[in-house]
Amino acid sequence: MILFSMKLRKRMMKCWSENIFLLFYMLTLLFAGVTIMAITPPWEGFDESAHYSSVRYVAELKQIPLYGSANMDAEVENYEGPKPYGTLNPPFDLGITYLKFFQSKNDQEKYVERYNNKNEMPRFREGVSLNWQTQHPPLYYVIISPVLKMVSHKPLVDQLFVLRFVSFLMALAGISFAYKAFRNKLLPLKKDPVVIGFLLYPLLLPMLFFEFARLGNDALCLFLAGGLAWGMEKVQRTGCKYYYVLACGVILGLGLLTKAFFIPIGMAVALWVFFDFFKNRRNGAAIERVHLFAKLSIFLLAFLVGGWWYFYKLISVGSLSGSFDGIVLDAQGGFWVNFFQNASLFGILRGMVATFVTYVWSGSWSLARLPNMVYLPQILLVLGVFGGYVWFLFEKRPKTFSQIWLPVWLSGMFGIGMLHHILISVAINGNGNTPGWYMHILLPWIASTIGAGTLVLFSHKLLRRIMVGLMGYAIFFVIAAMWSQFSMFMGCASKAPTKMYEFHGSYFCVADFLNMYSHLKVIGSPAMAGFGLAGFFCCMLLMCVAWRRAKE
Numbered sequence: 001m002i003l004f005s006m007k008l009r010k011r012m013m014k015c016w017s018e019n020i021f022l023l024f025y026m027l028t029l030l031f032a033g034v035t036i037m038a039i040t041p042p043w044e045g046f047d048e049s050a051h052y053s054s055v056r057y058v059a060e061l062k063q064i065p066l067y068g069s070a071n072m073d074a075e076v077e078n079y080e081g082p083k084p085y086g087t088l089n090p091p092f093d094l095g096i097t098y099l100k101f102f103q104s105k106n107d108q109e110k111y112v113e114r115y116n117n118k119n120e121m122p123r124f125r126e127g128v129s130l131n132w133q134t135q136h137p138p139l140y141y142v143i144i145s146p147v148l149k150m151v152s153h154k155p156l157v158d159q160l161f162v163l164r165f166v167s168f169l170m171a172l173a174g175i176s177f178a179y180k181a182f183r184n185k186l187l188p189l190k191k192d193p194v195v196i197g198f199l200l201y202p203l204l205l206p207m208l209f210f211e212f213a214r215l216g217n218d219a220l221c222l223f224l225a226g227g228l229a230w231g232m233e234k235v236q237r238t239g240c241k242y243y244y245v246l247a248c249g250v251i252l253g254l255g256l257l258t259k260a261f262f263i264p265i266g267m268a269v270a271l272w273v274f275f276d277f278f279k280n281r282r283n284g285a286a287i288e289r290v291h292l293f294a295k296l297s298i299f300l301l302a303f304l305v306g307g308w309w310y311f312y313k314l315i316s317v318g319s320l321s322g323s324f325d326g327i328v329l330d331a332q333g334g335f336w337v338n339f340f341q342n343a344s345l346f347g348i349l350r351g352m353v354a355t356f357v358t359y360v361w362s363g364s365w366s367l368a369r370l371p372n373m374v375y376l377p378q379i380l381l382v383l384g385v386f387g388g389y390v391w392f393l394f395e396k397r398p399k400t401f402s403q404i405w406l407p408v409w410l411s412g413m414f415g416i417g418m419l420h421h422i423l424i425s426v427a428i429n430g431n432g433n434t435p436g437w438y439m440h441i442l443l444p445w446i447a448s449t450i451g452a453g454t455l456v457l458f459s460h461k462l463l464r465r466i467m468v469g470l471m472g473y474a475i476f477f478v479i480a481a482m483w484s485q486f487s488m489f490m491g492c493a494s495k496a497p498t499k500m501y502e503f504h505g506s507y508f509c510v511a512d513f514l515n516m517y518s519h520l521k522v523i524g525s526p527a528m529a530g531f532g533l534a535g536f537f538c539c540m541l542l543m544c545v546a547w548r549r550a551k552e
Contacts, residue, residue, distance in 0.1 A: 018183075020546045021195075021546040021547055022179060024540075024542045024543035024546055025198065025543050026172055026175070026176055027535070027539040027543075028536060028539040028540045028543055029172055029175070029202065030168070030169075030172060031531075031532045031533070031534075031535035031536035031539055032209055032532070032536045033165075033168045033172075033209055033212070033213040033532075034165070034168075034213075034528060034531065034532030035528075035529050035533050035536060036209050036210060036213040036532075037164040037168070037213050037214075037528070037532075038161065038520075038524050038526070038528035038529035038532060039485075039486055039489055039490075039520060040164075040210075040364065040489065040524070041081070041082060041098070041489055041523045041524065042079070042081060042115070042156060042157065042160050043076075043083060043084060043365070044364045044365050044366065044489065045164070045210070045213075045214025045215060045216065045364060045365065046211075046214065046216065046364070046365050046437070047132075047133055047216060047365075048160070048214055048215045048365075049076045049079075050072065050131050050132055051141075051215045051216050051217065052073065052076060052160070052163070052215055053065075053070075053071075053072045053073040053076050053131050053133075054131060054133055054134060054138075055141050055144055055145050055163065055215070056148065057070055057073070057124065057131075057141070058138070058141045058142055058145040059124075059146070059148045059149050060123060060124040061124065064138045064141075065131060065134045065138065065141065066134055066316075067130075067134040067135050067316075067317065067327070068130070068134075068316075068317075070126075070131050070134045071126040071127050071128065071129060071130055071131055072126075072127040072128075072129045072130070073125070073127060074124075074125040074126060074127040075122055075124075075125070076127070077127035077129060078127075080096075080110060080111065081101070081111045081115055081523065082096050082100070082101035082102075082523065083095050083096060083097065084097075084364065084365040084366040085097055085366035085367070085494070085495040086495075087365075087366070087367045090499075091497060092366075092495045092499070093495065097494065098489055098494070099494045102491030102519050102522075103491070108522050111523065112522055114156075115155055116155055116157045116522065116523065118155065119155055120152070120153050120154070120155070121152065121154075121155065121159065135323060135327070136217060136260070137256070137257045137258055137259065137260075137309045138257070139220065139257040139258045140216075140217035140219075140220045140259075141217075143220065144163060144166060144167065147162060147163060147166050150162075157523070157524070157525070160215060161525060161528070163215045164213060164214055164215050167212065167213075167214065167215055167216065167219035167220075168213050170219040170220050170223040171212035171218075171219040171222040171223060173223050173226065174219075174222035174223035174224070174225055174227065174443075174444065175198070175226060175444070176226065177223075177226035177227050177229065177230040177444070178198075178229050178230070178444030178445075178447065179194070179447075181226070181229045181230035181232075181233040181234075181444065182194045182229065182233065182444070182445075182447070182448045183195070193448060193451030193452040193454070194447070194451055195547075196450075196451035196454055197446075197447040197448045197449065197450040197451025197454070198447045198451070200451070200454060200471075201443065201446070201447045201450055203471065203474050203475070203478065204360075204378075204381060204382050204385060204450060204474060205359065205361075205382065205440065206360075206361055206477070206478045206481060207359065207360060207361050207362055207436075207440065208440050210362075210363060210364055210437070210485075211437045211438075211440045212440070217258055217259055218259070218438065218440070218441060220258050221255065221258055221259050221261060221262070221441045222440070222441055222443060222444075224251050224252075224254055224258060224262070225255070225265065225441055225442065225443070225444050226443075226444045227247075227251045228252055228255065228265070228269075228444075229444035229445060231244055231247045231251055232248055232269065232406075235295065240294035240295060242294070245294050245295070245297055245298055245301075246301065248298045249297065249298040249299070249300070249301025249305070250302075250305055252265075252266055252269075252298060252299070252301075252302035252305075253301060253302040253303070253304065253305020253306035253307075254305065254306065255302075255306070256305070256306025256307065256310070257305070260320075260323070261414075261417075261441055263310075263320075263417075264410075264414050264416065264417045265410065265413070265414075265441075265442075266299060267413050268406070268409040268412065268413040268414070269409070270299055271409045272405060272406050272409045273295045273296070275405070276405075318330065323424070325421065325424050325425060325428060326424060328428060329424055329427055332428070335423075335427055338428060339423065339426065339427040342426060342427055342430040343423075343426045343427060343430070344426075344430065347426045347431060347432055348423070348426055348432055350431070350432060351425060351426060351432015351433065352419070352422060352432065354432065354433070354436070355418055355422065355434045355435070355436040356436055357375060357436065358435055359437060359439045360375070360378055360382055360436075361375070361378070361477075362435070362436070362437055363481065363484075363485055364485060366488065366495055367495075367499070368484070368485075368488055368493075368500065368501050369499050369500045370480065370481060370484060370500065370501065371500060374477065374480065377473045377474075377477070378470075378473070378474055378477045380470065381467070381471065381473070381474055384453075384457060384463075384466075384467070384470070385449075385450050385453040385454055385457065386449065386450075387453065388453030388454060388455075388456040389407070389449040389450070389452050389453035390453075391456050392452045392453060392455075392456045393405070393408070395456070404449075404452065406445050407442070407445045407446055407448075407449045410442055410445055411442070411446075414439060414442060418434055418436075418439075421434045422434045454467070483508070484501045484508075486516070487501070487503060487505070487508070487509040487516065488501060490509075490515075490519040490520060491516075491519055492504055492505040492509035492515070493505075493509060
């Protein structure tokens with residue numbers, strides 16, 4: 001009895017240690033996100049202006065914004081503050097950029113009075129330009145519109161911060177679901193690939209923060225992807241309990257009502273289901289067939305929940321996905337005519353490389369770049385870790401936790417979708433402009449692959465030394481990237497004609513910190529930025545302590 005009591009107490013302490021570790025891990029990410037939200041000017045997040053217009057459309061007009069009939073918010077069109085740098089061809093500073101804005105005291109005073117004071121935003125009025133983000137299903141906008149109504153009396157800067165914060169909470173909830181789904185040990189021990197993968201993910205792929213610490217439906221995508229990963233793990237472990245099957249079907253259907261990315265995600269999960277069936281059918285054909293039909297019902301339910309939107313898109317614009325680029329291409333004469341006219345092998349290969357690089361780091365909508373050589377070690381680190389995961393699959397051939405194979409199917413189907421978009425972009429203008437940051441929606445599955453790949457590489461002495469050096473460099477890379485962004489937002493750096501950051505202050509603007517801090521008072525929130533930064537370091541330290549105690 002005493003022995004049983006001691007074992008129970010030890011197990012409870014282990015559970016408590018794991019939960020404490022997860023809490024501080026999530027808080028570390030949260031405070032990092034708060035810091036980024038507080039320093040990022042309005043509309044610098046990708047497509048934020050269009051997303052904000054859609055949310056305002058739902059909140060005030062109580063209608064679903066549909067492509068072709070819903071325009072941008074007139075207040076967004078007539079925005080008088082600094083705007084992101086251009087992205088296509090130089091010069092990139094034709095409008096009121098941050099450098100120009102902070103050189104004009106008059107512009108700053110007008111901005112504070114209109115957007116960062118106690119003045120309410122005027123009510124929604126439709127502008128003249130088409131809202132391109134109405135290509136997407138409406139679920140995210142319907143969910144977050146009540147939040148906007150709660151803060152509609154606030155100035156624009158405060159509204160955006162709250163909307164970004166709620167969106168980021170969605171993303172963090174998805175990460176939490178994913179962690180719970182894939183942890184295969186009770187404690188975050190040193191050799192647990194799940195914990196290692198989730199810890200290293202923000203270091204290897206820092207674009208995670210700028211992707212989700214903004215107003216946009218990708219945050220809801222990550223929340224639903226994490227829920228789907230959790231549900232599929234439960235389906236796999238419980239022998240297809242009907243309530244978990246039902247949950248997975250509803251989640252996948254809601255994903256379809258959020259963004260078309262859940263089409264390749266659903267296809268990848270379906271391929272994995274069939275692969276898993278044929279791999280295990282010899283263990284009991286009748287039982288495996290029952291499980292197969294139960295899992296296939298997930299996709300039938302998802303179709304019933306979210307498939308109607310894609311039938312509407314097929315009828316209204318002639319495309320299942322309703323892609324804005326696809327609509328533009330059709331208006332220009334179709335894919336093949338434009339492809340043979342504009343495409344080149346260099347453009348396609350450049351687009352593929354750019355997609356991967358922007359998955360690792362691309363900053364914000366200004367798309368300013370660090371020097372190419374600065375990216376190289378970081379990209380080699382990421383490629384090495386993914387190579388280690390492939391090595392893990394061939395060397396270990398995992399069978400007991402078959403979801404470790406899901407990233408193979410997901411990356412493949414997502415990659416096909418990305419290649420399709422690259423080809424469309426090349427057909428339109430010769431450039432394969434396909435953002436790689438969307439791939440962070442796959443974080444629930446990719447994080448574990450990072451852990452598995454890292455452990456394989458660390459098991460070899462020479463590779464371990466190389467990895468330690470590259471990870472040390474990754475810390476420098478993240479700091480340099482974040483500082484460059486902050487310097488650009490505060491007008492101490494700009495986007496040069498080479499698309500790279502050009503610093504106008506001493507010592508890469510470090511000597512101009514106090515001046516930049518005063519600029520932050522105009523277009524951001526220095527109090528929240530300081531609070532977020534302090535919370536980040538404190539929670540990171542506490543997370544390390546919790547991890548250390550969990551190993552004892």
